[in-house]
Amino acid sequence: MTGFGVFSDGRGARRVGWRDGVDIVDLSGLGDLFSRPSLNALLAAGHDGWRQALAAAPTHDGPRVPLEEAVLHLPFDVADYVDFYSSLEHATNMGRLFRPGLEPLLPNWRFLPVAYHGRAGTIVVSGTDVVRPAGQVKAPDDELPSFAPSSRLDIELELGFVVGVPSDGGPVPPERFAEHVFGVVLVNDWSARDIQAWEYVPLGPFLGKSFRTSISAWVTPLALLEECRVQAPEQSPPPLPYLSGGRDWALDVDLEVDLNGTVVSRGNARTLYWTMPQQLAHATSNGATIRTGDLMASGTISGPAPGSEGSLIELTRNGAEPLRLRDGSERAFLEDGDEVVLRGRAGEVELGEVRGRILPAA
Amino acid sequence: MTGFGVFSDGRGARRVGWRDGVDIVDLSGLGDLFSRPSLNALLAAGHDGWRQALAAAPTHDGPRVPLEEAVLHLPFDVADYVDFYSSLEHATNMGRLFRPGLEPLLPNWRFLPVAYHGRAGTIVVSGTDVVRPAGQVKAPDDELPSFAPSSRLDIELELGFVVGVPSDGGPVPPERFAEHVFGVVLVNDWSARDIQAWEYVPLGPFLGKSFRTSISAWVTPLALLEECRVQAPEQSPPPLPYLSGGRDWALDVDLEVDLNGTVVSRGNARTLYWTMPQQLAHATSNGATIRTGDLMASGTISGPAPGSEGSLIELTRNGAEPLRLRDGSERAFLEDGDEVVLRGRAGEVELGEVRGRILPAA
Numbered sequence: 001m002t003g004f005g006v007f008s009d010g011r012g013a014r015r016v017g018w019r020d021g022v023d024i025v026d027l028s029g030l031g032d033l034f035s036r037p038s039l040n041a042l043l044a045a046g047h048d049g050w051r052q053a054l055a056a057a058p059t060h061d062g063p064r065v066p067l068e069e070a071v072l073h074l075p076f077d078v079a080d081y082v083d084f085y086s087s088l089e090h091a092t093n094m095g096r097l098f099r100p101g102l103e104p105l106l107p108n109w110r111f112l113p114v115a116y117h118g119r120a121g122t123i124v125v126s127g128t129d130v131v132r133p134a135g136q137v138k139a140p141d142d143e144l145p146s147f148a149p150s151s152r153l154d155i156e157l158e159l160g161f162v163v164g165v166p167s168d169g170g171p172v173p174p175e176r177f178a179e180h181v182f183g184v185v186l187v188n189d190w191s192a193r194d195i196q197a198w199e200y201v202p203l204g205p206f207l208g209k210s211f212r213t214s215i216s217a218w219v220t221p222l223a224l225l226e227e228c229r230v231q232a233p234e235q236s237p238p239p240l241p242y243l244s245g246g247r248d249w250a251l252d253v254d255l256e257v258d259l260n261g262t263v264v265s266r267g268n269a270r271t272l273y274w275t276m277p278q279q280l281a282h283a284t285s286n287g288a289t290i291r292t293g294d295l296m297a298s299g300t301i302s303g304p305a306p307g308s309e310g311s312l313i314e315l316t317r318n319g320a321e322p323l324r325l326r327d328g329s330e331r332a333f334l335e336d337g338d339e340v341v342l343r344g345r346a347g348e349v350e351l352g353e354v355r356g357r358i359l360p361a362a
Numbered sequence: 363m364t365g366f367g368v369f370s371d372g373r374g375a376r377r378v379g380w381r382d383g384v385d386i387v388d389l390s391g392l393g394d395l396f397s398r399p400s401l402n403a404l405l406a407a408g409h410d411g412w413r414q415a416l417a418a419a420p421t422h423d424g425p426r427v428p429l430e431e432a433v434l435h436l437p438f439d440v441a442d443y444v445d446f447y448s449s450l451e452h453a454t455n456m457g458r459l460f461r462p463g464l465e466p467l468l469p470n471w472r473f474l475p476v477a478y479h480g481r482a483g484t485i486v487v488s489g490t491d492v493v494r495p496a497g498q499v500k501a502p503d504d505e506l507p508s509f510a511p512s513s514r515l516d517i518e519l520e521l522g523f524v525v526g527v528p529s530d531g532g533p534v535p536p537e538r539f540a541e542h543v544f545g546v547v548l549v550n551d552w553s554a555r556d557i558q559a560w561e562y563v564p565l566g567p568f569l570g571k572s573f574r575t576s577i578s579a580w581v582t583p584l585a586l587l588e589e590c591r592v593q594a595p596e597q598s599p600p601p602l603p604y605l606s607g608g609r610d611w612a613l614d615v616d617l618e619v620d621l622n623g624t625v626v627s628r629g630n631a632r633t634l635y636w637t638m639p640q641q642l643a644h645a646t647s648n649g650a651t652i653r654t655g656d657l658m659a660s661g662t663i664s665g666p667a668p669g670s671e672g673s674l675i676e677l678t679r680n681g682a683e684p685l686r687l688r689d690g691s692e693r694a695f696l697e698d699g700d701e702v703v704l705r706g707r708a709g710e711v712e713l714g715e716v717r718g719r720i721l722p723a724a
Contacts, residue, residue, distance in 0.1 A: 080483045116481040116565040121442045121653045133648035203478040204566020211648040286495035286573040291483045
């Protein structure tokens with residue numbers, strides 16, 4: 001496991017660390033950028049700073065802290081959070097579930113990477129418990145909505161990138177992606193499907209997502225992912241010129257979803273239709289600026305093979321085909337006490353896991 | 363005009379000021395909360411701190427700076443930005459335009475205050491120019507989308523509230539609204555209708571809004587609006603219990619939209635169907651926390667009377683009935699060089715205006 005994160009002993013100051021197996025190497029001796037309570041200063045340092053940090057961290061002889069004795073903190077202050085919808089298979093699966101009998105992909109999907117803004121203030125670090133949200137729900141057969149704990153609590157397996165260097169307001173074309181982006185995290189975009197289904201027209205997801213989003217404690221620098229860069233799947237039709245680059249930025253990252261000790265999904269990030277540089281180019285194409293700490297996530301990553309879907313609603317065909325876990329129990333959606341772990345591996349590089357346990361509704 | 367803001371002379375440090383007519387009273391002599399580059403420390407001070415500030419500011423004999431010599435800055439660091447859709451008349455007008463022949467209000471609208479997250483990082487202070495955004499557009503008759511400057515650039519007249527005191531993760535019921543909320547600003551949620559129309563299914567508005575959102579330079583404390591609090595319009599059906607309070611928080615604030623010197627719309631915020639306490643109760647009903655600096659805006663405020671609509675798309679019936687301005691020219695949507703000013707007045711209290719001029723696409 002290799003990446004930068006923020007840790008403490010639970011009492012003393014937070015500082016930047018480098019994950020090395022079951023240890024954390026305390027990097028605070030490396031200078032001012034590393035003795036801070038977040039990675040934001042390092043993120044803002046830009047390409048030369050990132051290169052120096054990555055050259056120094058793995059061999060730094062600072063104090064080693066066993067992971068089990070450390071408290072891990074949110075690694076960076078999240079500025080804006082954008083969530084894309086970039087998996088062709090996920091968008092197709094969701095279209096079939098929500099608009100049966102109609103063309104599953106909406107007309108815009110192949111022309112632009114669809115996205116929405118999420119809630120930055122409820123992003124938490126891996127290991128944080130997730131309280132089951134309550135909200136307004138209305139099943140198709142209900143005459144009226146009611147307020148109740150979600151009974152269709154789900155996960156979304158995603159890969160997110162973290163902006164380091166702000167833009168000046170001009171678009172960031174795909175070719176300039178790596179000048180602005182520091183690295184990646186895994187993301188679990190917890191989703192209350194029943195709240196979402198009732199609220200989401202016409203302005204998109206809100207409370208069905210905003211209760212909590214979990215990310216890795218460790219940010220893996222892009223430079224460590226060079227060897228897993230591959231060509232993305234062919235796009236048809238070809239995208240407009242402002243989105244035509246960045247196709248050599250698919251990431252060959254094996255992914256898995258672990259539910260209470262049973263791996264219930266295995267996929268790979270390389271199947272994504274829209275790449276990270278295309279996502280960033282689109283998000284800035286209207287002149288919107290980006291800031292240090294912006295998090296942009298892929299959307300649920302589902303592959304073409306059965307068992308590679310990145311959400312329970314897809315894996316269980318909307319709950320109709322529950323998963324069987326190792327302990328013999330079945331799951332359509334998450335139950336109180338369930339623990340979900342997302343994992344990702346790019347060759348020798350293991351991404352930071354995303355772990356979360358469901359607590360009963362408050 | 364009365365409210366707190368942040369100003370400088372363009373070279374020296376930013377500090378907190380109180381707007382008094384055509385002057386700004388420099389409050390930095392009042393202590394640490396007021397010698398900062400944003401209102402966030404004051405926002406976080408809570409009810410007692412707000413009361414003390416409001417007692418001291420109007421009579422403080424600090425230096426007076428003529429408004430015309432000051433540079434006004436974004437008054438607070440925006441945490442998350444939520445935009446509601448709380449005007450019955452606006453939602454009805456938009457439904458008629460976008461889904462002709464169908465029931466204009468979607469089934470959820472009368473049961474919950476529909477909302478989405480916007481982009482916090484592109485919120486700017488009144489007076490900042492707005493560059494016409496470009497983006498993917500596809501007119502109904504076009505076979506394929508193209509990338510072009512927006513030709514349907516619009517405004518949205520909104521009232522927003524600013525969170526001071528964070529929540530602990532539990533819902534904030536309507537009765538506790540005033541413990542958490544410091545004050546209000548006017549908001550112009552600039553909208554590129556052509557970009558929005560093509561991108562917004564199924565996840566809501568993204569680039570059609572995210573290029574820029576303008577807010578007042580002055581935040582008006584809730585305490586100054588006590589005299590304009592009135593009962594909100596009756597709701598049918600009655601809302602669920604978690605949304606049933608806060609109906610005595612409609613605000614009798616006269617609003618106007620000025621386009622190049624012609625007032626093209628006159629409305630009032632008291633017509634909003636969902637009140638601010640209901641909006642906050644809904645936004646936190648799933649356990650989502652709120653932070654100092656969260657901005658939650660009403661959505662476009664349109665009234666029942668012709669000429670009280672808060673957007674050009676409504677005022678001009680989707681461009682079919684252009685407005686005639688004082689100089690004889692006509693406007694369906696905004697042209698380069700146009701200047702829009704939003705104004706609001708609650709009895710003797712004038713809210714900070716929101717001014718913005720359109721620059722040609724980059």
